[in-house]
Amino acid sequence: MKEFEMLIQNYEPMIYKIMKTLNVYQRKEEFYQTGLIALWEAYQKFDAYKGSFSTFAYSYIRGRMLRDLQRNIRDEERNVYPKEEFWSMIEDDDADPLMQANGNILALCNECHLTKLQRKWVEYTCIHMLSVREIAEVEGVSISAVKRWKKEAKEKLRISLLSKA
Known part of the structure; x- marks a missing residue:
């Protein structure tokens, strides 16, 4: 596990950089966790014969964050979550x-x-x-x-x- 903790220290700036380039301004903690999970999966799936780890990790983390961004956008388009003021303005004609x-x-x-x-x-x-x-x-x-x-x-x-x- 120490090895992965060192990996986190080395690639944490990359995770934040990807979040910045993707304009992640909401749910930063959630996307940071997504980045860590993607880093772990990239670490598990990495094959040294296919190239450098940093390139593989970058594309893997970025791809996972893009997928989550698209999922969030799709959910927001499909679901409407009214603000709290909306519920206080509704009159209850059919109380019971x-x-x-x-x-x-x-x-x-x-x-x-x-x-x-x-x-x-x-x-x-x-x-x-x-x-x-x-x-x-x-x-x-x-x-x-x-x-x-x-x-x-x-x-x-x-x-x-x-x-x-």
């Missing part, structure tokens, strides 16, 4: 859509003249997303009783909705 849905569902139950048990089925199914078995467990009744509530409620709702259409 579940409450609005509850109101609409309960109003529909009133229009259809559902019984208390049929309303329970609608509420548990549409608002709480429970299955027939879960409703039976919560209410302490048989599954067939809940199925009966379901059948009767669906029929009344169907008739009411068809009459409106």
Whole structure:
């Protein structure tokens, strides 16, 4: 590991020089780390028969930083990250859509003249997303009783909705 630490000392100015030539002004620490990783990989892959290490390391580090710059640009183009002021300016018209849905569902139950048990089925199914078995467990009744509530409620709702259409 001492050998690589010496390599870092020798090639650190090269990493900073590449960052400067590529106009890296944001995320400098991230690109410095990219440079160190690229230096390590260049050190691992270097073949002395193909040329000098400094030339190989320069092109390897520069290529890795260019790839990361292109990736960052592509991500910024594809993704929009609004500033904090944007979120404070938005008014919340639909503060709680579940409450609005509850109101609409309960109003529909009133229009259809559902019984208390049929309303329970609608509420548990549409608002709480429970299955027939879960409703039976919560209410302490048989599954067939809940199925009966379901059948009767669906029929009344169907008739009411068809009459409106």
